[in-house]
Amino acid sequence: MVYKLRIILDAKEDIFRDVEIRGKQTLWNLHLGIKSAFSLMGDDLSIFNILDEDGVVVKSVPLEDMSDDGDGEIMSDVYITEVFENVGDKIHFQYGFMDLWEFFCELVEIIDEKPAVNYPITVFRFGKMPLKAPSKSTAKSKKNSIIPLADDDFGSFEDEYAAGSFEDEDDDSFDDDEEDFADDNFDDDDLD
Numbered sequence: 001m002v003y004k005l006r007i008i009l010d011a012k013e014d015i016f017r018d019v020e021i022r023g024k025q026t027l028w029n030l031h032l033g034i035k036s037a038f039s040l041m042g043d044d045l046s047i048f049n050i051l052d053e054d055g056v057v058v059k060s061v062p063l064e065d066m067s068d069d070g071d072g073e074i075m076s077d078v079y080i081t082e083v084f085e086n087v088g089d090k091i092h093f094q095y096g097f098m099d100l101w102e103f104f105c106e107l108v109e110i111i112d113e114k115p116a117v118n119y120p121i122t123v124f125r126f127g128k129m130p131l132k133a134p135s136k137s138t139a140k141s142k143k144n145s146i147i148p149l150a151d152d153d154f155g156s157f158e159d160e161y162a163a164g165s166f167e168d169e170d171d172d173s174f175d176d177d178e179e180d181f182a183d184d185n186f187d188d189d190d191l192d
Contacts (some may be wrong), residue, residue: 001022005105008106027076036120180190
């Protein structure tokens with residue numbers, strides 16, 4: 001059987017792709033299908049978060065094993081049939097580290113496999129993919145961000161450090177050093 005998934009980019013605009021994948025393929029295959037469908041470049045780390053009906057993360061499945069003992073479950077261990085049991089089941093996918101791309105994957109329907117098709121395959125595209133990962137800034141986060149300081153909070157630089165001349169400073173210390181060196185007259189004969 002083939003699982004038709006709607007992959008939605010977490011962005012303000014509506015951007016999604018419909019991807020078909022065999023039930024006997026793994027999350028690793030789906031990872032590759034999402035990268036291809038959205039033209040994601042590079043080999044960044046990624047993770048699938050398996051959600052329950054309320055959208056709470058039940059289990060996280062990374063691309064590579066990050067456990068201390070080295071026997072953690074990875075994407076190539078989990079089959080599509082294990083994750084998507086019923087139409088409407090959802091998982092969350094994160095791709096990248098510095099630029100974090102977030103997607104929601106939902107099972108739309110289960111259909112018969114077509115002969116001579118190399119799955120996973122993108123069957124529908126909607127929306128233009130942005131060049132950078134969408135930022136997660138909201139009105140609330142902007143409100144709590146660093147507050148710019150008003151000019152009145154500090155005195156002006158000119159008032160604090162009046163641009164005077166250096167003539168007012170004590171130059172005697174430099175003259176003393178020069179006089180000490182001037183008194184020491186060396187002859188070339190004294191060096192022998």
